[in-house]
Amino acid sequence: MSTRSVSIRLRRAAHRSRLLQVGILIAFWAAGEALVRLTGLPLPGSIVALAAVLVLLARRRLCVSSVRRGANWLLAEMLLFFVPAVLAVLEHREFLGLLGLKVLAVILVGTLSVMAVTALTVELGYRWRMRHERAAVLA
Amino acid sequence: MSGLLSSLDPWAAVAGWSAVTIGFYLVSRQVYRRWPRWWLMPLAVTPALVMLVVLALHETYRDYIGGTGWMIMMLGPATVAFAVPIWEQRALIRSHWPVLALGMVAGSATAIGVSWGMASLLGLDDTLRLSLLPRSISTPFAMEVSADIGGVPDLTAVFVVMTGVLGAALGDLVIAWLPLRSALARGAFLGVGAHGAGTARAHQLGATEGSVAGLVMVLVGLLNVALAPVLAWAVH
Numbered sequence: 075m076s077t078r079s080v081s082i083r084l085r086r087a088a089h090r091s092r093l094l095q096v097g098i099l100i101a102f103w104a105a106g107e108a109l110v111r112l113t114g115l116p117l118p119g120s121i122v123a124l125a126a127v128l129v130l131l132a133r134r135r136l137c138v139s140s141v142r143r144g145a146n147w148l149l150a151e152m153l154l155f156f157v158p159a160v161l162a163v164l165e166h167r168e169f170l171g172l173l174g175l176k177v178l179a180v181i182l183v184g185t186l187s188v189m190a191v192t193a194l195t196v197e198l199g200y201r202w203r204m205r206h207e208r209a210a211v212l213a
Numbered sequence: 214m215s216g217l218l219s220s221l222d223p224w225a226a227v228a229g230w231s232a233v234t235i236g237f238y239l240v241s242r243q244v245y246r247r248w249p250r251w252w253l254m255p256l257a258v259t260p261a262l263v264m265l266v267v268l269a270l271h272e273t274y275r276d277y278i279g280g281t282g283w284m285i286m287m288l289g290p291a292t293v294a295f296a297v298p299i300w301e302q303r304a305l306i307r308s309h310w311p312v313l314a315l316g317m318v319a320g321s322a323t324a325i326g327v328s329w330g331m332a333s334l335l336g337l338d339d340t341l342r343l344s345l346l347p348r349s350i351s352t353p354f355a356m357e358v359s360a361d362i363g364g365v366p367d368l369t370a371v372f373v374v375m376t377g378v379l380g381a382a383l384g385d386l387v388i389a390w391l392p393l394r395s396a397l398a399r400g401a402f403l404g405v406g407a408h409g410a411g412t413a414r415a416h417q418l419g420a421t422e423g424s425v426a427g428l429v430m431v432l433v434g435l436l437n438v439a440l441a442p443v444l445a446w447a448v449h
Contacts, residue, residue, distance in 0.1 A: 103289040118353035120292035127296035145294035152291045154238045158281040160260035160374045164274040180331040185380045187327045189387045192320035193402035199312035200395045
């Protein structure tokens, strides 16, 4: 079998198999982590890998259907991967009392204001641009 | 004291704890599909149930995390996966990036300002205040920023997850209260305010909301990592 037919077979398998696609994404992530560790970049390895995948997609070196199914599955089940992180609360029993309530208050008020400010900024900016563009088209 | 599962060999502990976590996750996801109330969210219910099992078996956090560390590791490849929705929505992003950038800057400034103000008002100590600052960005970024500004990355990870759970719930309130006509605004506030959990919620609202949230989540994280040295200088 020539290298060309092997690569075609691999590509076909990648388009079909979700598991293989998850494997491809894990490989990208591992490469990103290794690169960050080697070069001492002040960025998380996963972000370097994300940027690399975007560049490969833009350069047409990577076909989006070779990773789409795996990516959608990872994103749909992402909440599962957060679960063990929450259990770290067990190591911090000091948050079970008044201190925990204070922290909760900071998070509650903080998150609500971040959301309201972001939502209103984007919504108003969007409406302003829409009106602006319509005016430009009419003029 | 060491419990039942940790006395087994390491592989059995991995299999056991992973099965407990995935099992509760699948059940709570089914329950949430049937009754979509915010307090039934899998991200809130699953850890609570797992915690009960850990405590009931007299295990420690170290035993548990030894068996499930691979799941936290999977957050890395899941972050890489955001490349796909970002790529597929590139036209939308190209035409609206100024508005999104404005929203991200306003959101980040609010996150830092309100956290710092509230934490000072309630008399929280410096370690806690610093660890609370980066909590609205996604875990890998938040832990990076926390270490840079002198917080405790472990604590920050817990606050990030609490923000996610509360944020996905608060998101429904914001949608109910504010007259948001654009999918852009609905996606952006969920991504900026509640990182991965908010993005997962945005995916349920629609494909556009989901990819906008995924994009701003990544960009807000980058923005905060870039600003961390400035922030460190400002708080010390």
